[in-house]
Amino acid sequence: MLPVLGLFHSLPCPDRPCSRSHCLYSHKDPQDLPPPVTLDVPVIQPQASTSTATQPKQVKRQIAQSSHPKPAVSPPAREPPRKLQRTGTVQRPVAVATSSQTNNGVPILRINAAQSLVPLPVRQTMLKTLYEHFAVLYSSISPLSPSLAADHALKQEEEVYKKSSKLTYRNAVIQCIAAIKRRPAPTSLSHLSVGTEDELKERAEKAKSLQALVLSRARVEPLIMSRDDMEKWGYMVDIPEGQGGDVPHMEGKVVKCERCSQPFQVCRTGSDTECLYHWGKQQTTRAGGEKVRVYTCCSRPVAESEGCVHGKHVFYEPSPKDLHSRHAFSLLRSPTDSDTALEIAAMDCEMIHTTGGFRVARVSVIDAKGKEVFDELIRMDDDVYVIDYNTRFSGITEENHSKATLPLASIRRSLNSLINSETILVGHALDNDLKTMRIVHHRCVDTAILFPHRAGPPYRRALKDLVREKLGKMIQTGDASTGHSSAEDAAASLDLVRWFILNDSSKNNSTNSSSKTNSIPSTSK
Numbered sequence: 260m261l262p263v264l265g266l267f268h269s270l271p272c273p274d275r276p277c278s279r280s281h282c283l284y285s286h287k288d289p290q291d292l293p294p295p296v297t298l299d300v301p302v303i304q305p306q307a308s309t310s311t312a313t314q315p316k317q318v319k320r321q322i323a324q325s326s327h328p329k330p331a332v333s334p335p336a337r338e339p340p341r342k343l344q345r346t347g348t349v350q351r352p353v354a355v356a357t358s359s360q361t362n363n364g365v366p367i368l369r370i371n372a373a374q375s376l377v378p379l380p381v382r383q384t385m386l387k388t389l390y391e392h393f394a395v396l397y398s399s400i401s402p403l404s405p406s407l408a409a410d411h412a413l414k415q416e417e418e419v420y421k422k423s424s425k426l427t428y429r430n431a432v433i434q435c436i437a438a439i440k441r442r443p444a445p446t447s448l449s450h451l452s453v454g455t456e457d458e459l460k461e462r463a464e465k466a467k468s469l470q471a472l473v474l475s476r477a478r479v480e481p482l483i484m485s486r487d488d489m490e491k492w493g494y495m496v497d498i499p500e501g502q503g504g505d506v507p508h509m510e511g512k513v514v515k516c517e518r519c520s521q522p523f524q525v526c527r528t529g530s531d532t533e534c535l536y537h538w539g540k541q542q543t544t545r546a547g548g549e550k551v552r553v554y555t556c557c558s559r560p561v562a563e564s565e566g567c568v569h570g571k572h573v574f575y576e577p578s579p580k581d582l583h584s585r586h587a588f589s590l591l592r593s594p595t596d597s598d599t600a601l602e603i604a605a606m607d608c609e610m611i612h613t614t615g616g617f618r619v620a621r622v623s624v625i626d627a628k629g630k631e632v633f634d635e636l637i638r639m640d641d642d643v644y645v646i647d648y649n650t651r652f653s654g655i656t657e658e659n660h661s662k663a664t665l666p667l668a669s670i671r672r673s674l675n676s677l678i679n680s681e682t683i684l685v686g687h688a689l690d691n692d693l694k695t696m697r698i699v700h701h702r703c704v705d706t707a708i709l710f711p712h713r714a715g716p717p718y719r720r721a722l723k724d725l726v727r728e729k730l731g732k733m734i735q736t737g738d739a740s741t742g743h744s745s746a747e748d749a750a751a752s753l754d755l756v757r758w759f760i761l762n763d764s765s766k767n768n769s770t771n772s773s774s775k776t777n778s779i780p781s782t783s784k
C-alpha cells in the first residue's frame with residue numbers, strides 16, 4: 260500500500276454517510292473544517308470609451324513589470340535552407356606561370372589544390388602533355404624564345420580549365436592537343452601557328468576584320484599630317500638650296516662617331532681605331548629601390564662609359580643641307596590623266612652606314628590591300644663605300660647586298676610608276692625613310708604620330724611594341740644575323756592604320772592634331 264499524504268483531509272466527503280473503509284476526505288462537521296483558500300486575482304477595470312457603443316474588454320492577468328525593462332528584440336528572420344543559401348561567387352583557381360620547372364622543362368602549377376574543381380595531379384599530368392606537344396610544335400623557333408612552349412602550355416591549360424567542368428576537363432584537353440598537332444610548324448615567332456587556341460581564334464578574327472576594311476583615299480585623308488606638324492616632327496617640306504649631290508662622300512674627313520662620340524677619319528675600309536659602343540637604347544629601371552638608366556643591350560648602367568660591343572666608327576648627318584649635298588632631294592612627280600599610281604602606299608626602308616653617311620640599302624612598298632608591289636636592294640652611288648651593313652637592324656649582309664644592281668636614282672625612276680605627288684604614303688617614323696630616299700612629300704600618315712608615346716615628346720613608340728599591343732602579332736623577331744624586314748614593317752604600318760580607323764574613328768581628328776604638335780623627331784623605329 261502507498262502511504263496516505265492527507266491532501267484531501269480538509270475537504271468534506273461528498274458521500275455521507277460514507278461506506279468506504281479508508282476514505283480520503285474528512286468526515287468531520289463542515290463547520291469545524293478550516294475555510295477554503297481563495298485566490299485573489301486583480302481585475303483591470305475598463306476605461307471609458309469615446310465611442311457611443313460599449314465594447315467588451317477581455318480581462319487579463321496583470322504581470323508585474325520590472326524596474327529595468329528589457330529592450331524589444333525583433334524575431335529572427337527565417338533563413339532559407341543552407342543548400343539554397345548564397346555564399347558568394349566562387350573564384351575558380353587559375354594556373355599562375357612561375358619560374359618553377361622540372362628537370363625536363365615542364366612547368367609546375369602553383370595553385371591551391373583544395374580550390375581546384377579538377378584534382379591537381381590530373382591537371383599537372385595534362386599540363387605536361389600540353390607542354391610536350393608545344394615543344395614539338397615550336398622546335399624550330401625554340402632558340403629564339405626558350406620559354407615559349409612552357410608559357411603557352413600554362414596559358415592553354417588555364418583556358419581549358421576555365422571552360423570545362425570536372426567531367427569534361429580531360430576530354431577538352433585531349434581535343435586541344437589534337438588541334439595543336441594539326442597546326443603547321445611555325446617558321447618565326449609571328450607565325451599564325453604560335454599561341455594558344457583562344458589566341459589563334461582572336462588573332463584570326465582581328466585579321467579578318469582588318470583585311471575586310473578597304474582603305475580608300477576618303478578614309479585615310481583625315482590622318483594626313485599638316486605642313487606645320489611635319490616641320491615639328493623633322494620632315495623635309497622643302498628642297499634645300501644648292502645643286503645637290505656635289506659632295507657624295509666624306510672620305511678622308513674627320514667627323515664624330517655616332518656610336519661612341521669619338522672623332523675619327525672616314526675611310527672606305529673602316530677606321531684605324533675600333534669603336535666600343537652600346538647598340539641598345541637607354542631605358543629606366545629600378546635597382547635597389549632607385550631608378551637607374553641602363554642600356555637594353557647589356558643592362559649596364561648608362562653611367563659606365565665603356566661599351567659592350569666592338570665595331571666600326573660610323574657617322575650620321577641630320578642636317579638637310581648635308582644630306583642634300585650627298586644626294587639631291589626631289590619631289591615626287593605630278594599625276595597625269597592616265598595615271599596608274601597608287602592612291603595609298605606603305606613604305607619602309609633599311610639603312611646602312613657608308614662613307615656617304617646613313618644611306619638606304621633596301622626599299623619596300625605595299626599597296627592598300629597589303630600586297631607587296633616593290634621590294635629592291637639599292638646599290639651605293641659611285642665613290643660611296645659601305646662601312647657597316649648594320650645587319651642587326653637592317654638585315655642586310657655583304658652577301659645579299661652584292662646582288663643589288665640599281666642605284667638610288669634608278670630606284671626613284673622605277674617608283675614613279677607606283678607613287679606620285681598625290682599618293683598617300685604610310686609608314687612608321689616615315690621622316691627617316693623619306694630622308695634616306697631623298698624624297699620631299701607632303702601627304703604622309705605616320706603611325707608613330709597616330710599612337711603617341713605616353714611619356715610625350717621626344718619619345719616615340721617602337722613599331723614592334725605597337726604591333727604586339729594593337730594587332731597581337733610579333734614582328735622584328737630576327738636575331739643579329741637576320742635583322743628586320745622592310746616589307747614586314749611596311750605591312751605592319753598599314754595594318755596599324757586599319758586598326759586606328761576601326762577603333763579610334765571618333766578620335767581621329769583630335770588625335771591627329773593633339774598627339775603630334777608637341778614632339779620632336781626621332782630616328783628610331
